[in-house]
Amino acid sequence: MGGQTIVAVGQMCSTSEMKHNLAQAQVLVKKAAAAGAKALFLPEASDYISHSPEETISLVRSVQESTYVQGLQAEAKKFNIAINAGIHEPGDENSGKIKNTSIWISENGEIIQRYQKLHLFDMDLKNGPRARESDTFEEGMSILPPFHTPVGLVGLLVCFDLRFPEVPLSLKRQGAQIIAYPSAFTVPTGKAHWEILLRARAIETQSYVIAAAQVGQHNENRTTYGHSIIISPWGDILAELEGTFNGPEIATAVIDLSLVKGIRKQVPLRRRTDVYPEL
Numbered sequence: 001m002g003g004q005t006i007v008a009v010g011q012m013c014s015t016s017e018m019k020h021n022l023a024q025a026q027v028l029v030k031k032a033a034a035a036g037a038k039a040l041f042l043p044e045a046s047d048y049i050s051h052s053p054e055e056t057i058s059l060v061r062s063v064q065e066s067t068y069v070q071g072l073q074a075e076a077k078k079f080n081i082a083i084n085a086g087i088h089e090p091g092d093e094n095s096g097k098i099k100n101t102s103i104w105i106s107e108n109g110e111i112i113q114r115y116q117k118l119h120l121f122d123m124d125l126k127n128g129p130r131a132r133e134s135d136t137f138e139e140g141m142s143i144l145p146p147f148h149t150p151v152g153l154v155g156l157l158v159c160f161d162l163r164f165p166e167v168p169l170s171l172k173r174q175g176a177q178i179i180a181y182p183s184a185f186t187v188p189t190g191k192a193h194w195e196i197l198l199r200a201r202a203i204e205t206q207s208y209v210i211a212a213a214q215v216g217q218h219n220e221n222r223t224t225y226g227h228s229i230i231i232s233p234w235g236d237i238l239a240e241l242e243g244t245f246n247g248p249e250i251a252t253a254v255i256d257l258s259l260v261k262g263i264r265k266q267v268p269l270r271r272r273t274d275v276y277p278e279l
């Protein structure tokens with residue numbers, strides 16, 4: 001714990017072929033380990049991005065039965081690297097829906113944390129893409145408290161969650177030093193909002209923000225923005241990937257937890273909870 005460590009964000013283009021997606025993730029793990037990273041962050045829905053809601057539901061497996069998740073666990077253990085990944089999980093009984101989950105796999109290959117996306121992405125953009133995530137997914141009901149990892153205290157969120165500052169502020173209050181947003185952003189909303197929102201989340205929480213993203217054309221009706229990014233607690237962009245897919249790629253940055261401490265000390269953000277409620 002503590003000191004300086006290297007982290008990697010991995011960018012990939014998942015399809016409905018889970019085997020193909022695991023192969024991409026394996027390339028990313030190898031690259032991250034070679035770069036000396038202690039943790040690799042993979043995008044939302046890294047296990048698969050399908051053609052339709054029906055296919056998304058039909059492909060879902062429990063983590064015990066997912067060959068993708070099993071494969072990631074084996075890689076984590078083999079390369080002694082922690083992995084955060086966005087995946088799909090079966091929903092609660094009778095919900096008829098599935099979960100949009102972010103898991104933390106320890107460097108021993110064990111799934112030690114699981115977070116279910118709180119905010120679902122429903123959008124109907126004029127002349128743009130439409131999304132009805134809530135038709136297929138059930139929403140999470142709780143904030144996962146930050147937990148210790150070899151790179152610091154991590155808080156897990158997912159993609160569209162990044163539009164809601166309340167949650168990372170709560171995670172910061174609970175001690176988080178790093179906030180992870182595995183994502184699969186649309187191109188138009190990515191162009192308009194991706195970088196500015198993520199930098200704002202880093203600046204206002206005085207935490208590292210790590211957002212691994214899906215990129216490129218997944219199928220005939222799905223393209224994502226890419227631009228996986230690592231941002232410092234001061235808001236600097238430490239590493240960023242492209243918006244086009246040329247094979248699985250990583251970007252790395254040094255996490256220096258003394259910087260988190262230093263910035264919080266130099267610029268104390270004392271909230272006026274006497275005037276407005278603590279969220």
Ligand SMILES: O=C(O)CNC(=O)[C@H](CS)NC(=O)CCC(=O)C(=O)O
Binds near residue numbers: 049050120121189
């Ligand atoms: O569908 C899956 O299998 C995985 N889930 C996603 O890709 C989700 C829901 S469609 N994407 C987002 O939340 C993008 C948010 C976004 O683009 C924004 O906030 O502007």
